Amino acid sequence: MRLSDIGEFGLIQxxxxxxxxxxxxxxxxxxxxxxxIKAGNRKILVxxxxxxxxxxxxxxxxxxxxxxxxxxAVNISDIFAMGGKxxxxxxxxxxxxxxxxxxxxxxxxxxxxxxGQYSIVIAGGDTCASADGLVLSGSLIGEANRIITRAGxxxxxxxxxxxxxxxxAMGLTLLKGQGARGRGQGLIKKHLMPDIxxxxxxxxxxxxxxxxxxxxxDLSHICDESRVGALLYSDxxxxxxxxxxxxxxxxxxxxxxxxxxxxxxxLLFTAPKxxxxxxxxxxxxxxxGRFMVDARGKKTRFRPEGYEHFK
Amino acid sequence: MRLSDIGEFGLIQxxxxxxxxxxxxxxxxxxxxxxxIKAGNRKILVxxxxxxxxxxxxxxxxxxxxxxxxxxAVNISDIFAMGGKxxxxxxxxxxxxxxxxxxxxxxxxxxxxxxGQYSIVIAGGDTCASADGLVLSGSLIGEANRIITRAGxxxxxxxxxxxxxxxxAMGLTLLKGQGARGRGQGLIKKHLMPDIxxxxxxxxxxxxxxxxxxxxxDLSHICDESRVGALLYSDxxxxxxxxxxxxxxxxxxxxxxxxxxxxxxxLLFTAPKxxxxxxxxxxxxxxxGRFMVDARGKKTRFRPEGYEHFK
Numbered sequence: 001m002r003l004s005d006i007g008e009f010g011l012i013q014x015x016x017x018x019x020x021x022x023x024x025x026x027x028x029x030x031x032x033x034x035x036x037i038k039a040g041n042r043k044i045l046v047x048x049x050x051x052x053x054x055x056x057x058x059x060x061x062x063x064x065x066x067x068x069x070x071x072x073a074v075n076i077s078d079i080f081a082m083g084g085k086x087x088x089x090x091x092x093x094x095x096x097x098x099x100x101x102x103x104x105x106x107x108x109x110x111x112x113x114x115x116g117q118y119s120i121v122i123a124g125g126d127t128c129a130s131a132d133g134l135v136l137s138g139s140l141i142g143e144a145n146r147i148i149t150r151a152g153x154x155x156x157x158x159x160x161x162x163x164x165x166x167x168x169a170m171g172l173t174l175l176k177g178q179g180a181r182g183r184g185q186g187l188i189k190k191h192l193m194p195d196i197x198x199x200x201x202x203x204x205x206x207x208x209x210x211x212x213x214x215x216x217x218d219l220s221h222i223c224d225e226s227r228v229g230a231l232l233y234s235d236x237x238x239x240x241x242x243x244x245x246x247x248x249x250x251x252x253x254x255x256x257x258x259x260x261x262x263x264x265x266x267l268l269f270t271a272p273k274x275x276x277x278x279x280x281x282x283x284x285x286x287x288x289g290r291f292m293v294d295a296r297g298k299k300t301r302f303r304p305e306g307y308e309h310f311k
Numbered sequence: 312m313r314l315s316d317i318g319e320f321g322l323i324q325x326x327x328x329x330x331x332x333x334x335x336x337x338x339x340x341x342x343x344x345x346x347x348i349k350a351g352n353r354k355i356l357v358x359x360x361x362x363x364x365x366x367x368x369x370x371x372x373x374x375x376x377x378x379x380x381x382x383x384a385v386n387i388s389d390i391f392a393m394g395g396k397x398x399x400x401x402x403x404x405x406x407x408x409x410x411x412x413x414x415x416x417x418x419x420x421x422x423x424x425x426x427g428q429y430s431i432v433i434a435g436g437d438t439c440a441s442a443d444g445l446v447l448s449g450s451l452i453g454e455a456n457r458i459i460t461r462a463g464x465x466x467x468x469x470x471x472x473x474x475x476x477x478x479x480a481m482g483l484t485l486l487k488g489q490g491a492r493g494r495g496q497g498l499i500k501k502h503l504m505p506d507i508x509x510x511x512x513x514x515x516x517x518x519x520x521x522x523x524x525x526x527x528x529d530l531s532h533i534c535d536e537s538r539v540g541a542l543l544y545s546d547x548x549x550x551x552x553x554x555x556x557x558x559x560x561x562x563x564x565x566x567x568x569x570x571x572x573x574x575x576x577x578l579l580f581t582a583p584k585x586x587x588x589x590x591x592x593x594x595x596x597x598x599x600g601r602f603m604v605d606a607r608g609k610k611t612r613f614r615p616e617g618y619e620h621f622k
Contacts, residue, residue, distance in 0.1 A: 032435075034435070035399070035401065035434040035435035037398070037399050037434065037452065039350045039351065039353045039355055039454070040350065040351050040352050040353040041351050041352065042350045042351040042353070044350055044355070044452075046399070046401055046434070046435065046450070046452065047435070048401045048402075048403045048435060048436045048437045048448075048450060049403070049437050050403040050404075050405055050437045050439055050446065050448055052405050052439065052440075052441055052442065052446065053442070054442045055405075055439060055440055055441065055442055056439070087348070088346070088348050088357070090346065090357055090359045090450055091359075092359045092360070092361040092448050093361075094361055094363050094366070094446070123346040123348065123357070124343075124345070124346035124357065124358070124359060125359045126359050126360050126361045126448075128361055128363065128366060128367070129363075129366055130363055130366065131363065131364070131365045131366055131443070131444065132442070132443035132444065133442065133443065135361065135363065135405070135446055135448075137359075137361055137403050137437075137446075137448035139357070139359060139401055139450035141348065141355075141357065143350070
């Protein structure tokens with residue numbers, strides 16, 4: 001069987017089954033944004049992300065500074081998605097020999113900029129030559145008093161998102177030159193340097209994930225792990241004016257970008273209905289089934305469509 | 312400036328200077344086998360290693376099982392080198408789409424085999440498609456009561472090594488077909504599946520490193536970090552009978568393999584002279600200078616020669 005037959009999520013399920021074993025010290029492992037391990041009286045969060053040239057980034061579209069910034073940002077987002085505080089970053093780099101040290105200086109400048117913003121220490125890693133493109137692999141270690149997983153959503157909870165969605169996917173579309181030049185600079189910036197923010201108060205939050213693969217896929221992860229269903233109100237999904245304008249210009253549906261576009265790194269969470277004034281309530285958790293409800297109340301099933309590796 | 316001008320160790324020095332900052336919680340960071348962070352009352356060790364196809368491994372010379380085994384082994388070795396106990400492994404994989412899931416099953420079987428041997432839990436990671444070769448990146452988290460760095464060697468200490476050296480480099484030479492077929496199976500096995508072991512009693516050990524880049528380079532790291540010199544007695548360096556035989560067959564000097572060959576993953580450490588009966592005492596720490604002393608007492612300076620990335 002080839003990987004392209006089972007896809008990324010099929011592979012994760014397979015690896016998870018393989019690595020599951022009765023273990024002390026692991027509270028939550030493969031299948032959430034970060035793993036939770038116990039160290040004495042503390043709960044430690046660990047997340048790992050890999051970014052490969054020409055798969056995750058294109059050096060003709062991004063500066064090294066932006067790349068360094070985003071590389072650490074996506075890791076921070078995973079820690080935020082667990083309700084944690086990021087602390088130590090470990091960076092492994094595979095670098096083509098011909099690369100200039102100035103490129104690496106810029107990559108580090110971007111990483112150190114966002115690291116400074118959240119008091120994260122770059123504490124170690126590995127560097128080696130690469131035969132092909134640039135390889136970035138990071139592990140971020142964080143701490144949390146109260147861990148929030150994908151598994152706690154309950155029937156009757158509201159579904160919330162912290163920011164507009166679809167901007168990053170449209171930003172990438174514009175960057176690739178599939179739109180008019182000079183348009184949508186805010187969208188492009190959101191793609192290159194996503195504006196991540198932690199949820200300040202997580203006391204009533206029952207489950208959380210960051211939107212990396214797309215709203216429908218990431219909401220489906222919550223449904224899978226919490227064993228619940230969801231209703232999503234299509235007219236409540238926050239779409240930026242800039243995304244609406246760019247989509248109109250391209251003759252595309254902005255909702256498609258909002259539902260299926262990835263890499264927004266907004267936080268998607270569940271909490272008692274009406275509990276949050278600081279996020280957009282876009283739906284509710286139900287016992288089973290996954291439905292979109294449009295402005296006229298018409299219900300249609302949704303599938304977890306978006307970006308998935310290997311497929 | 313290109314990376315090939317400054318080399319791997321030049322780059323590490325550069326990154327270290329860039330990332331050094333007053334920080335709470337970090338006991339030891341970039342520039343040792345693993346970083347040490349504090350979590351409450353515990354000391355946590357974190358090491359990261361990246362292995363790239365056609366740089367670190369050649370899939371025509373190694374099975375996926377052997378590769379998985381070695382990938383985790385080199386990470387475990389870094390934790391052992393700090394006097395620690397490995398606990399949780401995080402695996403990030405970049406996989407060419409066309410790879411068979413059976414290959415991954417074997418890779419995981421190799422990892423899980425050695426993980427089981429040391430009660431290590433594979434706790435998470437990241438999987439993605441790769442445009443070119445296979446990318447393996449791992450972070451291993453461990454714990455230690457007493458941390459041993461590269462920085463504690465003192466004038467008058469003995470220099471010890473736990474196992475014969477040079478076997479892995481000769482194993483690779485043989486694998487590449489630069490020797491007679493069928494010879495040196497033990498050496499080849501040491502290259503493909505290095506036989507790592509922790510040091511059982513570390514009470515008197517003043518500094519430690521694992522031999523990954525080669526004896527001369529790794530001893531130089533101890534000298535640099537401890538600000539001391541070293542005398543190495545060339546006739547006391549443990550060389551296996553199998554390495555001697557293979558070297559004789561190839562008309563090569565086995566000592567060259569022992570001093571400059573990497574990937575042995577034996578532990579190199581310092582401790583009071585005569586303190587250890589369970590390791591080979593191969594030299595002593597002096598105030599300054601780095602010398603080889605031959606059987607007739609002739610002293611020559613040595614340089615940290617061996618394998619270095621980017622050079």
